[in-house]
Amino acid sequence: MVRVALLSNPRSTGNRSLLPRVRSFCAAHPEIFHYEVEKIEQIDAALRTIARVRPRVLVINGGDGTVQSTLTELYHGNQFDGAPPPVAVLPNGKTNLIALDLGATGDPIVALERVLKLAQGPLDDHIVTRELIALTHEENGVGDGLKPVLGMFLGGAGLTDVMLYCRNKIYPLGLPNWLSHFLTLLALLVTMFLGVRARFLPDRPSPVNVSLIRQGEIQGRFAVLIVTTLRKMLIGSKIAPGLPHSGALQLMAVEQNPIALLRAIVAGLFGKLGSTFMTGVHVGRGDEIRIEGERSSVILDGEIFSAGRGRSIVLRQTDPLPFLRLAA
Incomplete structure (x- = not known):
């Protein structure tokens, strides 16, 4: 059963060194569906594919531009045919303001482990809403x-x-x-x-x-x-x-x-x-x-x-x- 969908942008600066660790972590945890995009223009198609596996949480792994493009497509695209799953952001960028606001700091793999642990239980107490x-x-x-x-x-x-x-x-x-x-x-x-x-x-x-x-x-x-x-x-x-x-x-x-x-x-x-x-x-x-x-x-x-x-x-x-x- 897929609990977490992880959307990664290999071209983001932080992923040049991080992505091999992310791939290894996902390979050891089949509950994670990992989708990599080569271009920002592929994010809408990626989200439509992710929607088919019905994840409990969607995690964004990329820089500020990747997060912005994903939120834009997620809001306009209706890929999930209704309310999308809650979004988490790994601390993987130069500024990390969104990740910081959501309590994701430090090592991105540790943050991903935390997401996976939360996805195995009730999520209501951990979900917050943000306008864009x-x-x-x-x-x-x-x-x-x-x-x-x-x-x-x-x-x-x-x-x-x-x-x-x-x-x-x-x-x-x-x-x-x-x-x-x-x-x-x-x-x-x-x-x-x-x-x-x-x-x-x-x-x-x-x-x-x-x-x-x-x-x-x-x-x-x-x-x-x-x-x-x-x-x-x-x-x-x-x-x-x-x-x-x-x-x-x-x-x-x-x-x-x-x-x-x-x-x-x-x-x-x-x-x-x-x-x-x-x-x-x-x-x-x-x-x-x-x-x-x-x-x-x-x-x-x-x-x-x-x-x-x-x-x-x-x-x-x-x-x-x-x-x-x-x-x-």
Whole structure:
């Protein structure tokens, strides 16, 4: 009997060293149905095949792009002819934000063992629901008619520049993830506190307008712009509960100001974001968010999307999907 279906992308960076261990583990556990895709375009067909074996849990083994593409196809494809099985994500990527939110940390094989153990018993106490972010484009107020792209963590404004800086200039150095992220943070602080501009440092953010529909608009240059449906945001912080507006989309925008950034970091560490007003720090919730600017880009779970004059990025929340939380 198949209890777990594992969808792997051998081309993801983490799987270059991990996949042989994953294959060996699956070979020793016939309760796992392991399906490997060579291209992102094969994920829909993979899910339709997986649906035939009726797994109790679907596990995604790949980087942020693999997770995003799988969630997009899973939400739109109706491969399971009804509600899909709960989704688990192995910690196998550069950022692992989704895996971290679901309690999957450390060795991916240990996380897979935990999934298999949970799949052998009642799952109800371990299932959580998460809404997704549905990203579309509008040009002069008219939608492009394309299928929305889905994800759970979006970074924009200066955060996009920093993420691209880390991806294009720091990751190629081959350093450990923690050191790469530390050097990126150091470069960001140098540009903000010292005002240094150089080719080897992140770019200065462009002006951007952010609208929480029915709740007003904020505009300016932001060092950090985050929209997420994850319970955790950056540096392990959480937006304080009880924000005044409903909606699954959590927004945090921090103006390009070192003092405002320090306020946000300290408030985040103590779980106080949104609990009190802080100059330069904007926190809110909503079910629809619009991002506009002359040159504004965002990264949704590793994939870049851009907007320009007359072209908007529109974010809406989806209906919830079930996920498997690995933490006790």
